Structure formats: structure tokens, C-alpha cells
Amino acid sequence: MERAGGARGLAEAGLGGGGESGVPAAGAVAAVLPAGGCGERLGGPTPKQFCPVLGRPLISYTLQALQRVSWIKDIVVAVTSENMDMMAAIVQRYRHQRVTLVEAGTTRHRSIFNGLKALAGDHPHSRLPTPTVVIIHDAVRPFVEEDVLASVVAAARDHGAAGAIRPLVSTVITPSADGCLEQSLDRAKHRASEMPQAFLFDVIYRAYCQCSDHDMEFGTECLHLALKYCHTKAKLVDGSPDLWKVTYKRDLYAMESIIKDKISQQICVVADTEEDAECIAFLQGLLKKELEVQGTSVTLCPNGQDLQKIILGDCYNFVCINMKNSDFRPPRQLLAGLASAAPSPFYPVAVVSVYFLDSQNVSLSEKMKEVMEMKDFAKEVKKQNVFFYGVLIHFPQDNPQQLQEHVRQGASIVASLIKDRNAGLVGQLLIA
Amino acid sequence: MERAGGARGLAEAGLGGGGESGVPAAGAVAAVLPAGGCGERLGGPTPKQFCPVLGRPLISYTLQALQRVSWIKDIVVAVTSENMDMMAAIVQRYRHQRVTLVEAGTTRHRSIFNGLKALAGDHPHSRLPTPTVVIIHDAVRPFVEEDVLASVVAAARDHGAAGAIRPLVSTVITPSADGCLEQSLDRAKHRASEMPQAFLFDVIYRAYCQCSDHDMEFGTECLHLALKYCHTKAKLVDGSPDLWKVTYKRDLYAMESIIKDKISQQICVVADTEEDAECIAFLQGLLKKELEVQGTSVTLCPNGQDLQKIILGDCYNFVCINMKNSDFRPPRQLLAGLASAAPSPFYPVAVVSVYFLDSQNVSLSEKMKEVMEMKDFAKEVKKQNVFFYGVLIHFPQDNPQQLQEHVRQGASIVASLIKDRNAGLVGQLLIA
Ligand SMILES: [Mg+2]
Ligand SMILES: [Mg+2]
Numbered sequence: 001m002e003r004a005g006g007a008r009g010l011a012e013a014g015l016g017g018g019g020e021s022g023v024p025a026a027g028a029v030a031a032v033l034p035a036g037g038c039g040e041r042l043g044g045p046t047p048k049q050f051c052p053v054l055g056r057p058l059i060s061y062t063l064q065a066l067q068r069v070s071w072i073k074d075i076v077v078a079v080t081s082e083n084m085d086m087m088a089a090i091v092q093r094y095r096h097q098r099v100t101l102v103e104a105g106t107t108r109h110r111s112i113f114n115g116l117k118a119l120a121g122d123h124p125h126s127r128l129p130t131p132t133v134v135i136i137h138d139a140v141r142p143f144v145e146e147d148v149l150a151s152v153v154a155a156a157r158d159h160g161a162a163g164a165i166r167p168l169v170s171t172v173i174t175p176s177a178d179g180c181l182e183q184s185l186d187r188a189k190h191r192a193s194e195m196p197q198a199f200l201f202d203v204i205y206r207a208y209c210q211c212s213d214h215d216m217e218f219g220t221e222c223l224h225l226a227l228k229y230c231h232t233k234a235k236l237v238d239g240s241p242d243l244w245k246v247t248y249k250r251d252l253y254a255m256e257s258i259i260k261d262k263i264s265q266q267i268c269v270v271a272d273t274e275e276d277a278e279c280i281a282f283l284q285g286l287l288k289k290e291l292e293v294q295g296t297s298v299t300l301c302p303n304g305q306d307l308q309k310i311i312l313g314d315c316y317n318f319v320c321i322n323m324k325n326s327d328f329r330p331p332r333q334l335l336a337g338l339a340s341a342a343p344s345p346f347y348p349v350a351v352v353s354v355y356f357l358d359s360q361n362v363s364l365s366e367k368m369k370e371v372m373e374m375k376d377f378a379k380e381v382k383k384q385n386v387f388f389y390g391v392l393i394h395f396p397q398d399n400p401q402q403l404q405e406h407v408r409q410g411a412s413i414v415a416s417l418i419k420d421r422n423a424g425l426v427g428q429l430l431i432a
Numbered sequence: 433m434e435r436a437g438g439a440r441g442l443a444e445a446g447l448g449g450g451g452e453s454g455v456p457a458a459g460a461v462a463a464v465l466p467a468g469g470c471g472e473r474l475g476g477p478t479p480k481q482f483c484p485v486l487g488r489p490l491i492s493y494t495l496q497a498l499q500r501v502s503w504i505k506d507i508v509v510a511v512t513s514e515n516m517d518m519m520a521a522i523v524q525r526y527r528h529q530r531v532t533l534v535e536a537g538t539t540r541h542r543s544i545f546n547g548l549k550a551l552a553g554d555h556p557h558s559r560l561p562t563p564t565v566v567i568i569h570d571a572v573r574p575f576v577e578e579d580v581l582a583s584v585v586a587a588a589r590d591h592g593a594a595g596a597i598r599p600l601v602s603t604v605i606t607p608s609a610d611g612c613l614e615q616s617l618d619r620a621k622h623r624a625s626e627m628p629q630a631f632l633f634d635v636i637y638r639a640y641c642q643c644s645d646h647d648m649e650f651g652t653e654c655l656h657l658a659l660k661y662c663h664t665k666a667k668l669v670d671g672s673p674d675l676w677k678v679t680y681k682r683d684l685y686a687m688e689s690i691i692k693d694k695i696s697q698q699i700c701v702v703a704d705t706e707e708d709a710e711c712i713a714f715l716q717g718l719l720k721k722e723l724e725v726q727g728t729s730v731t732l733c734p735n736g737q738d739l740q741k742i743i744l745g746d747c748y749n750f751v752c753i754n755m756k757n758s759d760f761r762p763p764r765q766l767l768a769g770l771a772s773a774a775p776s777p778f779y780p781v782a783v784v785s786v787y788f789l790d791s792q793n794v795s796l797s798e799k800m801k802e803v804m805e806m807k808d809f810a811k812e813v814k815k816q817n818v819f820f821y822g823v824l825i826h827f828p829q830d831n832p833q834q835l836q837e838h839v840r841q842g843a844s845i846v847a848s849l850i851k852d853r854n855a856g857l858v859g860q861l862l863i864a
Contacts, residue, residue, distance in 0.1 A: 159612065165605065169679060170624035171653045172604050172617070173597065173668070180591065181666040184625065184656040185604070185617075192602035193616065221603045224616040234613040236605070241680050247601060248673050253689035254682035359800040368791040368826060371863055394800060416856025424848025430860050431803055 027132025030074040031066055032115035035139035036104025049139040053256050061142035063096045069146045074128050076118050078104040078111035109216045113208040120205055136222055137196040143242040155235035156198035161226040163197035164239030194243045197222055203230050263347045264291055264418050266315040269298045273323045280321055286411035307341040317418050320353045328370040330377045339384045348421055349386045352414050358397045371429050378427030389417045390429040406432050459564025461585055462506040463498055464547035467571035468536025481571040485688050493574035495528045501578050506560050508550050510536040510543035541648045545640045552637055568654055569628040575674040583669045588630035592664035595629035595655045596671030626675045629654055635662050695779045696723055696850050698747035701730045705755045712753055718843035739773040749850050752785045760802040762809045771816045781818045782850050790829045803861050810859030821849045822861040838864050
């Protein structure tokens with residue numbers, strides 16, 4: 001067993017102790033995440049919990065969802081020995097906090113049991129304080145929210161066990177031995193058992209200690225073990241559709257689109273001048289409409305501290321308006337600030353630099369040099385997970401009424417770039 | 433009841449009669465598609481079967497999947513009266529064949545019954561020949577393949593009823609009255625009942641004629657009605673994961689990505705010259721690798737008939753190599769051919785024009801004019817569902833060894849454009 005990242009001190013300093021939100025402070029809460037699966041349903045060689053989504057492994061999103069809940073004191077992840085190094089590197093790279101890695105067993109139940117042993121006071125290999133309540137969650141359900149975690153934990157304190165459920169999407173049937181319909185179950189009387197689940201630690205640990213080899217081998221359901229071995233009837237808690245399990249390749253696609261949607265909701269507009277406020281406001285209004293965003297802000301060349309705040313406020317989009325000059329210069333100051341504020345952000349940050357140009361009497365060769373430099377620059381900052389694009393708003397000086405129409409087109413292009421976040425198009429100068 | 437599109441003759445002429453593939457010709461097959469749902473799970477105002485996916489309503493994809501199976505003689509779609517006109521317009525716009533629209537009932541079962549009545553020999557409102565076997569499918573399962581349709585039809589001929597099943601993804605549980613776990617069902621002993629299903633027409637029509645109001649109101653499962661009213665035990669047929677039902681917004685995202693993947697598998701490279709074959713072959717090889725495509729072909733300025741063949745061969749991507757001149761001229765001949773070959777294609781066609789240019793001694797103003805014309809042109813052809821993009825491969829004459837590196841970058845940009853098929857970036861000139 002190893003303590004990955006060693007970021008516990010950091011996390012506790014940063015996020016404070018438990019009890020301040022949702023869940024009462026009566027006894028600590030930990031989480032166990034079995035992540036030993038081999039992902040045969042995806043067809044590829046990579047187990048699904050390690051598949052990249054916008055460049056980051058799926059399991060890192062799940063850890064992110066758990067670690068932002070400050071009252072979860074420890075997160076124990078069970079991974080196979082062959083994936084141990086990769087998992088430790090993920091924890092380090094994305095600075096995951098309060099995470100401990102243990103070795104997975106040969107089945108899901110054995111992996112969970114290994115996770116519980118690391119938390120058990122009476123077990124020789126335990127290293128961590130024993131919690132009152134333990135959450136069990138899947139590595140491949142990345143969108144779990146604090147409210148459902150709080151609900152299952154509260155219900156587990158009262159009932160000994162609790163789990164999230166969902167209505168059935170399909171009718172469940174019983175086949176006969178010869179592959180024919182024996183009966184259809186009444187959909188209204190049954191539910192799908194999902195994750196997260198939570199247990200009084202004593203209940204689930206006792207259940208696993210008594211568990212038969214057959215249950216360890218073929219069972220999948222922790223609630224069932226608590227019922228069978230401890231006679232604990234779990235409280236069932238309605239979960240949201242977000243709890244769905246990433247199972248097939250299509251689920252990875254869906255997850256990527258959901259995240260792209262989510263991180264396109266906030267834009268920070270950065271201007272290099274306080275003049276031309278009208279034009280900037282016009283562009284900002286268009287962007288807000290195009291992206292159906294929840295928030296935009298305008299700021300003048302933010303410094304490192306401002307950027308830190310903006311990114312912590314879940315803003316991953318910067319639109320830089322260059323009014324003062326007509327060179328295609330990338331916003332180096334902003335990008336240096338971004339690199340120091342968030343050395344390895346959870347999501348790719350989109351930076352779109354908008355230039356205004358009248359092409360009259362300019363040599364293409366000269367501009368082409370600037371365009372090629374922009375591409376080199378973009379390649380460089382992509383290593384910091386910053387996707388840099390340029391947008392040129394072309395307006396001939398002798399035809400100023402075209403400006404508004406071109407700004408409109410420009411806004412539409414900026415919106416497309418932010419929504420799509422296409423890694424293959426970084427460094428491009430799009431033209432409106 | 434109305435016969436939409438009236439394209440029956442066309443379809444039969446084009447695709448031939450039944451019996452030539454998979455299913456034996458013993459009696460005709462029809463399909464009923466209940467599409468009266470209101471899609472509350474998606475949250476939006478549009479019922480999910482009408483939600484656009486790459487610009488085309490979801491139900492059109494499902495119709496496409498059914499109509500390409502030539503032995504399905506009639507497709508009866510049940511839609512609410514308020515959506516009747518929209519549905520008729522969809523059938524017409526995408527030239528769906530063998531489709532008849534009937535009015536949906538207030539529940540799924542009532543909609544299916546209305547569809548069956550249109551096919552029933554003894555019913556006053558029937559208009560169509562009565563089939564031996566009827567397929568019932570969901571409007572929101574667009575990826576149904578001919579093999580599973582053939583399997584359920586064959587099984588229905590033998591057993592009277594048949595339906596596709598899938599393994600359960602979640603454990604199914606029974607809650608007690610107070611919301612606690614009563615029991616977990618053994619996942620190995622149960623299955624999810626999916627669509628398509630198929631029935632001897634007499635069996636399912638008799639079942640619906642006897643069906644109680646309660647079943648009509650609250651039931652969802654046709655297999656159950658056949659069992660209850662006709663004592664017909666359906667044969668269960670293993671289905672593929674593709675049969676999944678588009679239920680949530682995330683499923684629309686997944687569907688869009690799957691289709692984008694699918695239509696990026698074939699590229700047609702069009703060259704304006706037979707010279708420079710080496711450079712063209714180099715670019716083609718790179719594209720093949722970047723897109724992991726199954727097929728590429730090279731052709732010299734194809735005519736309308738060639739294009740028709742290429743598009744029928746499921747190719748939706750054209751890369752035009754312009755070697756002979758250095759103007760940014762769009763491939764007008766190709767695009768005119770595309771417009772006449774496929775006036776309303778099922779998918780957006782991506783056309784990427786690749787130009788080679790040394791920027792020395794060229795005025796930006798002059799080139800900018802060409803770039804703006806390219807944008808106008810792209811806007812025009814987008815109306816025909818053609819997404820046109822330009823890629824400029826920049827290489828200074830005094831540094832010819834840069835060409836290979838720039839072609840490499842160009843291929844990567846072309847691949848990104850084809851994969852993403854971003855509607856907001858049409859008409860852009862990307863630079864390598
Ligand atoms: Mg201990
Ligand atoms: Mg008739």
C-alpha cells in the first residue's frame with residue numbers, strides 16, 4: 001500500500017475539516033473506489049477507467065468529484081499491480097488529494113475488501129484512520145455530485161447501509177432454459193441499483209469478513225452482502241441520471257461532450273485597452289448569446305492572482321481583444337500567467353485572440369511570418385494544456401459599416417472554437 | 433392516415449423485392465414505429481425522436497436503418513396530430529420510402545395498436561397489405577442492423593413472437609414499501625428486454641384486440657401482451673450494444689459522435705492533375721493514418737455519375753488537391769456534381785480544398801479578397817449540406833525541404849476538419 005501524491009496536508013489546509021457542509025460531523029467518512037476492471041466491453045486494450053477524456057484519464061474525473069467534497073477524509077483506490085505506477089502518476093500529475101492506492105483483487109468484491117482492509121482498525125495492513133461511514137463508488141461514474149454522496153452517507157448512518165437507485169430504462173424479463181420468455185417483471189415494482197453506496201464501516205467490513213468464496217467470485221452488489229451477512233436492509237435513495245456508468249465507447253463520447261458543454265459556460269474577455277468599450281461590449285454580448293453561457297466577465301490584462309481566481313471560478317475560456325495594434329501577437333502575458341496559475345489544469349483552457357485588420361497595403365509574406373510564429377507559439381503552450389487560436393476580423397477602412405457584420409461572424413467563430421476545443425486546430429488564424 | 437412521400441414505386445424499383453437476403457420470402461414483413469412520445473426525459477421542448485443530430489431529426493436515422501432493409505415492405509409510423517406535418521416534411525425532405533403515417537394514441541400501446549390497425553385486413557381503416565410478420569421498433573433506436581431484424585423475424589415465424597435482449601448493466605432490486613432493499617435479483621438470471629421485436633401479425637393483433645384498458649394505459653411490453661392474451665412465449669434473441677435507446681441528452685451526444693466516426697471512414701481524394709502523383713500519394717497516406725480510415729480512393733475530377741457511385745459507397749469526404757494554380761478557387765465542378773448527385777444527403781459532406789502557396793511577393797489584400805469569396809461560397813453550399821473548408825500549405829520556394837513537414841501538418845488539419853465537421857468553421861482557410 002502506498003500513499004500517493006502525499007498531498008493530504010495541502011488538501012486539509014486548503015479545504016478545511018469536515019462538518020461545514022451537508023453531512024453532520026458525527027464520525028469520519030472515507031471512500032473506496034474499486035478500479036481493477038479490465039474494461040473488455042470497450043473493445044480496446046485500455047481499461048475504461050484509464051481512457052483519456054479531453055486528454056485526462058477517466059478515473060481522474062471521478063477522483064476530482066470525490067476530493068472536492070471536503071468531508072470525505074480518505075479515498076482508497078484499488079488498482080491492479082500492473083496499473084499501480086500509472087495510477088500513482090495520475091494522482092501526482094493532477095495533484096489528487098487524500099488518495100491512497102491499494103492492490104486490487106481478482107474480482108470487484110475482492111478489490112473492495114482490500115480497500116476496506118486499509119481502513120480497518122483490526123487489520124494488520126491498515127494504515128489509515130477507521131471511518132464511521134464508508135462510501136463505495138465506481139471509478140467510471142465521474143459525475144457524482146455532493147448532494148447524492150451526502151444523502152447516502154446520512155441514510156447509512158441511520159440504516160447501516162444505503163444506495164442510489166434509478167428507475168429501470170428497459171423492462172426486465174426472466175428467460176426460460178430454452179431461451180424463451182418466462183415472465184416480464186413489473187417495471188414499477190423494481191429499480192436499478194446504482195452507485196454510490198454507503199455503509200457503517202462495521203457493517204460492510206463484517207459482511208466482507210464473513211463473505212463466501214462464491215459471493216466474492218460472482219457477486220457484484222454490496223447492498224446484497226450487507227443484507228445477507230448482517231441483516232441490514234439498505235435505505236434506497238433516488239439518484240440523478242448523471243450517475244450513469246461509463247460502459248461503452250459511446251459513453252466516453254457522451255462524457256467528452258458533457259464536459260465540453262460544462263466548461264464552455266464561463267468566458268473571461270480580456271481587453272488590451274479601456275477604449276473601444278462599445279465594440280468589446282458588442283462582441284461580449286454576441287458571445288454570450290452564441291454560447292448560451294451563464295457568465296462572462298471583462299477584465300484588463302489580469303495578473304497571476306486574478307487568473308487563479310478566475311480559473312478556480314470554473315472559467316476555462318479567455319477571449320483576448322487586441323485593439324491597440326495590428327500585429328498577430330499572441331497574448332504572452334496572459335499565457336505566462338495561466339501557466340503559473342494552473343500548471344496542470346483539469347481541463348484544456350481555450351484562449352482565443354481576436355485581431356482587427358485592414359489588409360490594404362500589407363504584404364502577405366510579412367503576415368504569413370506572423371501566422372507561422374503564432375502556430376509555433378500555440379504548439380508550445382499546448383504542452384500546458386492551453387489551446388490557443390487566433391481570429392482575424394477583417395474590415396476594409398474604406399467600408400467601416402462592414403465591421404459590425406464581421407464582428408458578428410467573428411463571435412460565431414470564437415464560439416465554435418470554444419465549444420469544439422479541437423486540439424488539431426490550435427495555432428490557426430480563423431478569418432471573419 | 434396518409435401515405436407520406438409516395439415513394440413506394442421508386443423504392444421497389446431501386447432496391448428490388450424481398451427474399452434476396454437473409455429472411456425467407458414466406459409472407460411479407462412490415463414494421464410499426466411508435467413515435468408519439470413527448471420526450472420529457474431530455475428536458476427540452478422537442479420530443480427526442482425529432483431532435484436534430486448533425487442537422488437531421490433522430491427519427492430519420494431510424495427510418496433510414498429500416499428502409500435499407502429491402503424485405504421490410506411497409507413502415508408505419510405513429511405520430512401525434514400536432515407533429516404530423518413535421519413528420520410528413522421529414523419523410524419528404526429525406527425521401528424516406530415505404531413510409532405510412534398514422535395518428536399516435538395517448539400511450540405507447542395505443543400508438544402501436546393504431547399502427548397495426550393500418551395493416552389489419554379486417555379493420556375499416558386499414559389501407560396496406562396485411563403482412564405475415566410485423567416488426568415493432570422504437571423511433572429512438574437508430575442503429576438497428578439488418579441481422580438483428582432478420583433474427584427476430586425468423587424467430588417470430590417459428591415461435592409467434594421474438595424480441596432482442598441484452599445483459600443487465602445494473603443489478604435490479606425490489607424496494608419495500610418504506611423504500612428499503614427487499615431483495616436483489618440475480619443478474620445472471622434476468623435480461624433487459626430491448627427492441628426490435630417481431631410477431632406473427634395475427635398473434636399481436638389478436639393480443640391488442642383483447643387488451644384491457646389497464647394494459648393499454650400502463651403496460652410497455654409487447655412481448656408480455658402476446659404471452660398474456662395469446663399464450664405465445666416469445667423467443668429471446670441476443671442483441672448488440674448498438675440497440676441502445678436514445679433517452680437522455682448524453683445519448684444524443686453519443687449518437688452524434690458515433691455518426692461522425694462512421695462517416696469519416698472513407699475519403700475520396702480528387703486531384704486537378706495527374707502530375708505530382710508522388711506528393712498526392714504522400715498526402716493520401718498521411719490522411720489514411722491520421723483518420724484511421726478504412727478506405728481512400730484517388731480520382732481525377734469525377735463527374736456526376738462517379739460522384740453518385742462514390743456517395744452510395746458511403747463516402748462523405750472529399751479532399752481536393754489543387755496543384756495547377758495558386759488561387760484559392762473552390763472546386764466548383766465537384767460541388768456542382770455533388771449537388772446534383774445527392775440533393776439532400778443523409779449526412780453533411782465534408783469538402784476540403786488543399787492549396788499550395790509561396791507567399792513571396794503576394795499582396796495580402798489580393799489574397800484576402802479570395803478568402804472572403806471562399807467564405808461566401810461555403811455559405812452557399814452549406815445549404816446543400818456540404819461543409820467546405822480550405823487548407824493552405826505554405827512553403828517558401830527558397831526552402832523546399834519545408835514542404836514535407838508542411839504537408840504533414842496539412843494532413844493533420846484536414847483530418848481534424850473531417851472528424852469534427854464543425855458547421856461554424858465552414859469557409860475557413862486553415863494554414864499548415
Ligand atoms: Mg487503521
Ligand atoms: Mg388492409
